[in-house]
Amino acid sequence: MRIGELSRRTGVPVPTIKYYVREGLLPAGQLTSPNQASYGETHEHRLRLIRALLDVGGLKVSAIAEVLAAVDDPGRSVHKILGVATDLLVARYPESGDGTSLAASRAQVSELIARRGWRVGEDCPAREALATALTALERVGHQEFAGVMDSYADAAEIAARADLGYVGGSAGVDAVVERAIVGTVLGDAMLDALRHLAQVSISAGMYEARRAATEGAASGPG
Amino acid sequence: MRIGELSRRTGVPVPTIKYYVREGLLPAGQLTSPNQASYGETHEHRLRLIRALLDVGGLKVSAIAEVLAAVDDPGRSVHKILGVATDLLVARYPESGDGTSLAASRAQVSELIARRGWRVGEDCPAREALATALTALERVGHQEFAGVMDSYADAAEIAARADLGYVGGSAGVDAVVERAIVGTVLGDAMLDALRHLAQVSISAGMYEARRAATEGAASGPG
Numbered sequence: 001m002r003i004g005e006l007s008r009r010t011g012v013p014v015p016t017i018k019y020y021v022r023e024g025l026l027p028a029g030q031l032t033s034p035n036q037a038s039y040g041e042t043h044e045h046r047l048r049l050i051r052a053l054l055d056v057g058g059l060k061v062s063a064i065a066e067v068l069a070a071v072d073d074p075g076r077s078v079h080k081i082l083g084v085a086t087d088l089l090v091a092r093y094p095e096s097g098d099g100t101s102l103a104a105s106r107a108q109v110s111e112l113i114a115r116r117g118w119r120v121g122e123d124c125p126a127r128e129a130l131a132t133a134l135t136a137l138e139r140v141g142h143q144e145f146a147g148v149m150d151s152y153a154d155a156a157e158i159a160a161r162a163d164l165g166y167v168g169g170s171a172g173v174d175a176v177v178e179r180a181i182v183g184t185v186l187g188d189a190m191l192d193a194l195r196h197l198a199q200v201s202i203s204a205g206m207y208e209a210r211r212a213a214t215e216g217a218a219s220g221p222g
Numbered sequence: 223m224r225i226g227e228l229s230r231r232t233g234v235p236v237p238t239i240k241y242y243v244r245e246g247l248l249p250a251g252q253l254t255s256p257n258q259a260s261y262g263e264t265h266e267h268r269l270r271l272i273r274a275l276l277d278v279g280g281l282k283v284s285a286i287a288e289v290l291a292a293v294d295d296p297g298r299s300v301h302k303i304l305g306v307a308t309d310l311l312v313a314r315y316p317e318s319g320d321g322t323s324l325a326a327s328r329a330q331v332s333e334l335i336a337r338r339g340w341r342v343g344e345d346c347p348a349r350e351a352l353a354t355a356l357t358a359l360e361r362v363g364h365q366e367f368a369g370v371m372d373s374y375a376d377a378a379e380i381a382a383r384a385d386l387g388y389v390g391g392s393a394g395v396d397a398v399v400e401r402a403i404v405g406t407v408l409g410d411a412m413l414d415a416l417r418h419l420a421q422v423s424i425s426a427g428m429y430e431a432r433r434a435a436t437e438g439a440a441s442g443p444g
Binding site: 036051056106120121124127134139140148151152153155156157159160166168183184190195196198201204205 | 267270271273274277278280285302305335338340341343346348349351352354355356358359361362363364365367368369370371373374375376377378379380381382383384385386387388390391400401404405406408409410411412413415416417418419420421422423424426427428
């Protein structure tokens with residue numbers, strides 16, 4: 001198909017498609033004449049993937065280029081791709097100075113990993129993402145919130161097992177790699193949204209229980 | 223303290239502090255002379271909160287202004303603040319066209335909420351955040367990943383119960399409100415990071431099991 005048709009099908013404007021090609025996110029079309037290129041289903045699929053990572057995953061173009069380079073790397077493994085995806089997670093939450101409390105947070109992360117018996121390398125970027133969040137908690141005086149960590153770790157294991165089940169339930173290497181990315185990036189958005197729905201539901205129950213208790217006590221001193 | 227001292231304590235540059243005051247994120251200092259203002263611990267605390275929401279929560283300045291306005295609103299309730307925080311979550315993942323599949327995703331979200339027995343209003347913005355993620359999955363041909371949703375919902379309930387336990391375990395209304403924000407925004411970052419750590423650990427286990435199986439079969443036909 002021509003670039004105009006590719007644009008119509010995906011809803012991505014022609015100049016944007018050309019920009020993705022220039023930035024190396026999308027392979028160039030096959031030249032059918034000196035100034036006309038033809039695009040196939042691979043391009044359409046890749047374009048939809050780029051948009052999902054941009055719009056829902058909130059990744060930057062440069063970060064997407066990095067992930068896609070890992071996808072196109074013949075020496076890739078699912079384990080390695082997960083590492084790249086986690087790097088991007090860290091890139092989303094930049095560190096903000098103050099080495100002392102960050103060191104303490106890193107130690108806290110290591111303790112948690114040991115306590116759970118998780119097998120995670122020393123250089124895994126998700127360690128740093130968690131340490132950064134813990135440091136931010138401490139800086140705003142909410143280090144006590146870190147008490148939810150073991151419950152969160154229980155929740156994280158349940159979600160991660162579902163993720164790996166999806167990633168592993170695929171035949172080809174290409175499919176496995178793409179599933180790992182989609183599951184990692186879009187999975188964050190899904191899990192966050194579900195946690196908020198559950199919070200609203202639990203909070204509604206608590207609020208009504210409190211109101212009922214207040215009304216029941218309405219005959220007491222005002 | 224003077225603005226220079228406030229800057230030194232928090233690591234936020236003086237021009238940035240002035241910008242936050244102009245944008246209404248930070249209350250102005252108390253004027254001690256026509257061109258000098260004094261700042262207190264309230265300012266320092268608020269400034270740290272702003273930085274945490276910016277750096278770790280990934281929120282924009284305009285979104286933080288909205289959250290803080292809700293915090294300073296005398297008619298607030300924890301339930302309402304959670305709503306505002308969820309609005310911001312949605313703002314982070316902008317919708318990208320295509321009404322038909324979005325309507326189908328919304329129906330899928332409603333079914334899940336009914337299945338879980340969650341009490342969530344029709345206009346809760348987290349519904350839209352989840353529907354947007356599901357639509358993105360479908361667009362990249364990974365609608366099958368939506369099969370993890372019930373496991374994710376289990377995980378989300380565990381995390382949300384821990385969140386509400388933290389929020390509810392506080393005496394003053396001010397503290398409850400701030401805990402709700404911190405728990406919502408920094409909690410996303412923590413839970414995402416923990417899920418990635420769990421993924422890496424489970425994936426390492428699967429990878430080694432596969433390698434062991436391959437090595438065990440090494441005497442077979444090459």
